[in-house]
Amino acid sequence: MTLRYERLAQDGVARRGRLHTAHGAVNTPAFMPVGTAATVKGMWPEQVKATGAEIILGNTYHLMLRPGAERVASLGGLHKFMNWPGPILTDSGGFQVMSLSELRKIDEDGVTFRSHVDGSKHHLTPERSIEIQHLLDANVTMAFDECTPFPAEAPVAAESMHRSMRWAERCKAAFKDRPGYGLFGIVQGSVYPELRRESSEWLTRIGYDGYAIGGLAVGEGQEMMFRMIEATIPFLPEDRPRYLMGVGRPLDIVGAVQRGIDMFDCVMPTRSGRTGQAFTRRGTINIRNARHAHDPRPIDADCSCPVCRDYARGYLHHLFKAEEMLGPMLLTAHNLQHYQTLMAGLRGAIEAGRLDAFAAEVAEAESRGDI
Numbered sequence: 001m002t003l004r005y006e007r008l009a010q011d012g013v014a015r016r017g018r019l020h021t022a023h024g025a026v027n028t029p030a031f032m033p034v035g036t037a038a039t040v041k042g043m044w045p046e047q048v049k050a051t052g053a054e055i056i057l058g059n060t061y062h063l064m065l066r067p068g069a070e071r072v073a074s075l076g077g078l079h080k081f082m083n084w085p086g087p088i089l090t091d092s093g094g095f096q097v098m099s100l101s102e103l104r105k106i107d108e109d110g111v112t113f114r115s116h117v118d119g120s121k122h123h124l125t126p127e128r129s130i131e132i133q134h135l136l137d138a139n140v141t142m143a144f145d146e147c148t149p150f151p152a153e154a155p156v157a158a159e160s161m162h163r164s165m166r167w168a169e170r171c172k173a174a175f176k177d178r179p180g181y182g183l184f185g186i187v188q189g190s191v192y193p194e195l196r197r198e199s200s201e202w203l204t205r206i207g208y209d210g211y212a213i214g215g216l217a218v219g220e221g222q223e224m225m226f227r228m229i230e231a232t233i234p235f236l237p238e239d240r241p242r243y244l245m246g247v248g249r250p251l252d253i254v255g256a257v258q259r260g261i262d263m264f265d266c267v268m269p270t271r272s273g274r275t276g277q278a279f280t281r282r283g284t285i286n287i288r289n290a291r292h293a294h295d296p297r298p299i300d301a302d303c304s305c306p307v308c309r310d311y312a313r314g315y316l317h318h319l320f321k322a323e324e325m326l327g328p329m330l331l332t333a334h335n336l337q338h339y340q341t342l343m344a345g346l347r348g349a350i351e352a353g354r355l356d357a358f359a360a361e362v363a364e365a366e367s368r369g370d371i
């Protein structure tokens with residue numbers, strides 16, 4: 001185990017911990033802003049850090065196509081390249097190849113596809129994915145997997161999961177262990193508890209620095225997602241972090257933390273921020289709505305971020321109507337801060353043994369509306 005994870009407090013199955021990497025520590029539960037093409041869109045790295053984020057996510061698929069993994073390595077690796085000195089987790093590319101590229105073909109060896117950037121042909125295998133993530137100098141490398149499409153019949157989900165497990169073994173064999181760096185396996189199994197158990201036990205036998213739960217947040221709905229988390233967690237090692245990929249809205253994150261999840265990533269705060277959606281404790285607003293045009297109040301009176309300190313909703317409304325680039329920048333900064341404030345609240349609530357009360361407060365505030 002080359003990525004030390006310490007558990008500092010527990011509240012039910014929820015954990016408050018700390019993951020130690022070569023580029024610094026990550027307090028968990030943690031939310032990772034998505035920095036797809038070596039940038040958290042519209043944010044200077046210093047600003048990302050100021051929101052409280054300690055670790056960001058980079059996308060292998062995008063970076064291998066442009067500027068190329070070897071190019072990033074020749075410019076010092078992703079930390080130097082994008083001036084983010086803190087921990088970085090990179091995905092393995094599997095999910096994005098299947099969702100973004102054209103003309104893709106999956107076989108036992110890997111995935112063949114054409115770039116959505118310039119149509120060039122590429123072949124991504126478990127070994128190449130691990131090599132790319134090494135070239136990027138990722139602190140957390142993700143196993144190359146197939147996110148089983150949803151819905152899928154049980155036999156199809158089983159076949160897909162078994163292939164991902166065979167790929168996971170190849171990733172483990174290809175991964176170069178270094179102190180402060182680690183490899184996470186990814187549990188698959190769609191919405192079938194027995195497949196989730198089989199996948200969890202298979203990965204645990206191989207042994208990873210952390211375990212991600214994949215194949216969720218793909219349209220199955222919150223209730224089924226929570227059921228699959230409950231069907232998976234009991235079969236994962238307690239002394240390693242768990243990472244739920246692609247999640248989610250604030251109440252998804254709260255419910256997943258209550259069920260034992262430690263790490264999250266989601267494009268929601270950044271992507272929706274660029275379209276004018278702002279998160280508040282009482283739910284979301286779309287700043288483009290005419291009702292905000294003359295409103296002197298901040299987005300969220302309870303928010304401590306620079307945007308809520310200095311800017312009125314009416315100004316943000318104007319920026320979006322005028323299609324000024326500062327609009328998406330300010331809303332991104334606020335939304336990321338909103339998510340980090342939620343994570344800090346979750347960590348504090350677990351430490352205080354009051355997670356369920358905190359969860360109820362978040363849900364009640366959101367249901368109150370009138371924002």
Ligand SMILES: C=CCOC(=O)Nc1nc2cc3[nH]c(NC)nc3cc2c(=O)[nH]1
Nearest residue numbers: 091092093095142147214215216217246
């Ligand atoms: C991103 C971290 C590393 O993940 C991988 O390299 N592979 C992978 N990514 C996913 C991403 C997802 N996003 C959502 N919903 C928005 N569901 C997802 C499921 C997967 C998955 O099963 N595998």
Ligand SMILES: [Zn+2]
Nearest residue numbers: 303305308334
């Ligand atoms: Zn704010």
